[in-house]
Amino acid sequence: MTEWRFWLAEQRGTLLAIGIFVAMFLIYATNHPAGFSANMVQTAANKATLLAFVAMAQAIVVITAGIDLSVGMILTLTNCLASWIVVGTATETALGVAGVLGTGLVCGMINGAIVIFGRLQPIVTTIATGAMYYGIALFLRPNPGGSVNETLADALTGRLFGVLPTSLVTLTLVALLIWVPYSRSVVGRAAFATGSSEVAAYMSGAPVRAAKFAAYTLAGLLSAIGGLFLTFFSYTGEAAYASGNAYTLFSIAAVVLGGVSLMGGRGSAIGAIFGALAFRTIGDLLFVFDFDPLWQPLFQGLVLMLAVSIGAFGLVRVRNRLEWFG
Template structure:
């Protein structure tokens, strides 16, 4: 009878992120000199999709009450690798794509193994593995360069039927192929349960280790898809430390905007995708309003600060002060 209420309560974060994104995007396009055209949407989609993939990766790990500070570096590493491998004949290109995705999976699996079977804290462990991944990326591309199969790149960053951005179609496909099956599988539920209360999940016989391991591994894969797309957009590979770092930080911001709880067990990758798109749109708002680009970092920072402070409104609902301390 009240099913829709439960559904609404569960999806509140996702819907809020969707709302923020729609509002921001309407402001963005209505002030854009070119208006709401296929070109504007395509450019915005291509920029947003990169962060959306990395944010999805972060979501999987955050759901298990962990955090992956190496997603940005896996993103860079796979970008550097793709600029070597995703070239040549269609056959070679396919093999290259598979190899890049496999490396992403491997990076995620290493993170998972260290955190789960090595029993290290995810923050420190992924900081360290992130340094390793960045080092390997730098080894592959000491200087920016390389190339990519341009036919494939243009097809995946262009438009389908002249209207819909292809990158959005790929994003949707990835959601349907990876996120939806995962979140409905035993492993996905185990990941949620482990984030919600690891002890209770353990006592109930939920396979928490396998669930968390799957989450970390798939996070590596999603970051690799992001890295692949970065190569398609830029046609080059570059190991830029600052860029990897900022993708990691922005992914956390996007996850928070998308209503995923950093304490684990709550939220969905769909929310994080809208969080990522909203975050990107907010960052681009300055350009349409013709501000000095110097103000962009400050503007983004203030928006981030305000967005995370909004979470503090939950304090008003606290009846018992002990609930302050989770």
């Protein structure tokens, strides 16, 4: 197989997600009541960015053949925390942002430590820790409220040069600063090896524990960035259990739509980003075509089921595990 064909095969899921997103967004833009405009793009980008950050977090863990069902609750917790501490002067706001991101890191480290050293299944661990994080969020914000530094919020949710959504620029920078170095590092390559076969990775001398720990830690950080942006968009904090669960479930759908294998060892956070953008555009299309609100949850559930099933389609023609990664 030539080099470009190998690259094409590796990036097939990401390219498919990009194609789906572009097609759906064109349909959305051409049918939007206000037409294609900077305001329309900004609104769509701001909504999609939240899910994109959480999808990146989920993708990094799924690549190791794990799963993190606490990403939505970390987002909720950091949203509530940000509504308390990301206020005041520039210095106070900067310290508040650092505190929110640090909280996300700690939550991810807790998940990773329990999975690695406690030797518990990731799905059980993250369900339990997610409940803990939601309990803390509820303690911080028993009722919706709080505030945020409006200058910073407006800067990160507005438009650059009056055209380009700042949230998308931030999302791109985060992907370049976190995912690209991570995926090319020793720990990042070990994460892919661990997802393909943990035993083989261990026997080859790959740092399996470090790879898993880094994956869960980065997932916590990315979820916290999502929580920050939720606060910037809403100017408030709310311990919304349904919202946290929705982001967790939708992140899994976005990951699969983005070509990340739920079996681990295959995919990228970039694909997950476009999977998130595509999945969020589905909701926008329901609005544009005036879909009955009573049927929207059913339709979104069907899309979610289809998204999760996509990863299984390729297994029909796979005779052994080596072919899946070949």
